[in-house]
Amino acid sequence: MDDMTAAFAHKLAASLPPSADLQAAFASTDSDDDDDLGRVPPRLGFNTVPKLCKTILSRNNVTASVPLEIRSSTFAPGSGLFIGREAPILSSNSKPDRKYDGIEAGREIYRSKPLMMASDGAGGDDGWCHFCWGNTKGFFGEEKGEGTKACAGCRVASFCSKQCQKSAWARFHKDECKILKKTPGIKPQNLLAHRLVWFQQKGYITSEQGAVIQGLEAHFDEYTREEGGKTTEVYDVAMAIREVTGEGKEKKIDVGLIWKLVPALWTNCVRLRAPSSKETVAFALDLVTAMVNHSCEPNAFAFLEKGEIRVRSLKKIAPGEEITICYIDPTIDVKGRQEILLDEHFFECDCTRCKAEIKLQKRMVAADGETSMTTLRKAQLSLLDLIKSAVTASKYPGVYPDFDNLAVVESKMNTIMKNAFPNLDWRDDLDPVPMVRICLSVLYIEQGKPAQALRNAFRGHFTGGRSRTGPDAVNILVNMVHVLMAAGCLPADSPVLKDPSFPSLLDISNVTYGFLHEACKDAGEVFGGDCEYTRAIGDLFAKMMGRLPAGSSRPPEEEFVRELEVSIKKVKEWAGVVDEEEA
Numbered sequence: 001m002d003d004m005t006a007a008f009a010h011k012l013a014a015s016l017p018p019s020a021d022l023q024a025a026f027a028s029t030d031s032d033d034d035d036d037l038g039r040v041p042p043r044l045g046f047n048t049v050p051k052l053c054k055t056i057l058s059r060n061n062v063t064a065s066v067p068l069e070i071r072s073s074t075f076a077p078g079s080g081l082f083i084g085r086e087a088p089i090l091s092s093n094s095k096p097d098r099k100y101d102g103i104e105a106g107r108e109i110y111r112s113k114p115l116m117m118a119s120d121g122a123g124g125d126d127g128w129c130h131f132c133w134g135n136t137k138g139f140f141g142e143e144k145g146e147g148t149k150a151c152a153g154c155r156v157a158s159f160c161s162k163q164c165q166k167s168a169w170a171r172f173h174k175d176e177c178k179i180l181k182k183t184p185g186i187k188p189q190n191l192l193a194h195r196l197v198w199f200q201q202k203g204y205i206t207s208e209q210g211a212v213i214q215g216l217e218a219h220f221d222e223y224t225r226e227e228g229g230k231t232t233e234v235y236d237v238a239m240a241i242r243e244v245t246g247e248g249k250e251k252k253i254d255v256g257l258i259w260k261l262v263p264a265l266w267t268n269c270v271r272l273r274a275p276s277s278k279e280t281v282a283f284a285l286d287l288v289t290a291m292v293n294h295s296c297e298p299n300a301f302a303f304l305e306k307g308e309i310r311v312r313s314l315k316k317i318a319p320g321e322e323i324t325i326c327y328i329d330p331t332i333d334v335k336g337r338q339e340i341l342l343d344e345h346f347f348e349c350d351c352t353r354c355k356a357e358i359k360l361q362k363r364m365v366a367a368d369g370e371t372s373m374t375t376l377r378k379a380q381l382s383l384l385d386l387i388k389s390a391v392t393a394s395k396y397p398g399v400y401p402d403f404d405n406l407a408v409v410e411s412k413m414n415t416i417m418k419n420a421f422p423n424l425d426w427r428d429d430l431d432p433v434p435m436v437r438i439c440l441s442v443l444y445i446e447q448g449k450p451a452q453a454l455r456n457a458f459r460g461h462f463t464g465g466r467s468r469t470g471p472d473a474v475n476i477l478v479n480m481v482h483v484l485m486a487a488g489c490l491p492a493d494s495p496v497l498k499d500p501s502f503p504s505l506l507d508i509s510n511v512t513y514g515f516l517h518e519a520c521k522d523a524g525e526v527f528g529g530d531c532e533y534t535r536a537i538g539d540l541f542a543k544m545m546g547r548l549p550a551g552s553s554r555p556p557e558e559e560f561v562r563e564l565e566v567s568i569k570k571v572k573e574w575a576g577v578v579d580e581e582e583a
């Protein structure tokens, strides 16, 4: 096997399903049902195999608040996950709920414990335990516990307690420690590939779950296409797993099996974000979430909370409607999203949001008359490069002097926008400008310049609304509150306050309280009242309310709301926010 070439491995894998080995390892079942799980050829929609759907939606895998169904997707190849058409029957002697009408916005659809999760450990001490996946860091710098400790062997995996470290060691870390020591930068998806094989060897994966994994959409051809005579990543990973796990162990590893499972794992790994940030905390293999298709304007979203995936509705989802989530950062511009979806997920997104955003861009290009979509794209990429350079420069002060001065960065930004549209003003809501402005506001705060931060935060906040789904909208509000609080703490003799156009401290205070109140309400709806982040925002709000002088109006009182409207108008005018008509 050592001299096995990629081509040979490819052939081997192509001839696999349903090989005897595969059936033995993954598809055998001790259930007395007549269905032969081993005969399910990969890539056949799960909806055609009721037994597998039952396994995926079993109570061991998922806790759902409404009935769920796996059916043929309404817009993507293969299957999708749907809200049940029929009302739930709550107990054996009760009738179906007559009022059943699907699920409202802001409700939990389901929660589930993934089969496995891994992170790249590159976040250093980011506070996440690599066994229980609880977060030991507070959302607003508050201490919650002792933090995590890195494993003394690999110094990559971190655990929140001795107990978690011991449990991880017994279940998977004993083997993974060696890999992480050798390749600390291993991709989480590849670490999961190793783990999948161990879990299968150790019997942690039931035969039914194995049959499901075997049948997942795998994009096998795309992942195993060789270019330039180089071996593919799948081949390299399969060989690495065999080297670490196979040789000399009592159970021989079937390379063909690994070869087949790695693409399935990569295709179905879900990136999990914490509620407070759009950064990926961990990659997870979760059988239910693997059924959910993508939309850039989704009706649901997934996040990580205490080791579980929680999937919540962003809109009302009617009985029989398909559930969608956004696989990638939804704040990325349309072309950027489409490139990532094609490169990493192998499909072209044609959702209504993509269409509307392309239409807006074409309209602007046509209105200018002298520019083109290519010029616009180049300008968008230059803006993204510019802000990335400014973020890097902020981490290494003095090393990239061209990007330390944010006023210079803003002027470069204006030049790029002007050059893209010689005859038109670049609209503030045209991507990636809203996101660039929010980033600039964070950088300005770090440099102790709250006035500039506030101006950018306001322009970014009030113009980028369409691209934000629930969690991002909450996070931008929280970011705004931080910026406003910094502006509200300016010393009385600060030169900024002498500028007559600068909003008064009362206006800043009103907007701070108004936004924090909105963030509090929205977080409860978006993440749920039992989410730690919602509680942290609530605690911050309570603390801030305690600081309000007695007798002052406060949210949500009517008088406060009236004052707030006036204050928002003033701050918007000062920041130069232009309310664009909806595209």
Ligand SMILES: C[S@@+](CC[C@H](N)C(=O)[O-])C[C@H]1O[C@@H](n2cnc3c(N)ncnc32)[C@H](O)[C@@H]1O
Residues within 6 Å of the ligand: 045, 046, 073, 075, 076, 077, 078, 079, 080, 216, 217, 219, 267, 268, 289, 290, 291, 292, 293, 294, 295, 345, 346, 347, 348, 349, 350
């Ligand atoms: C996690 S799976 C989702 C379930 C998949 N439809 C199935 O039948 O197993 C991800 C894959 O589904 C397909 N997919 C998801 N969303 C899509 C969309 N909006 N348009 C086209 N294909 C999509 C792509 O092939 C993607 O790689």
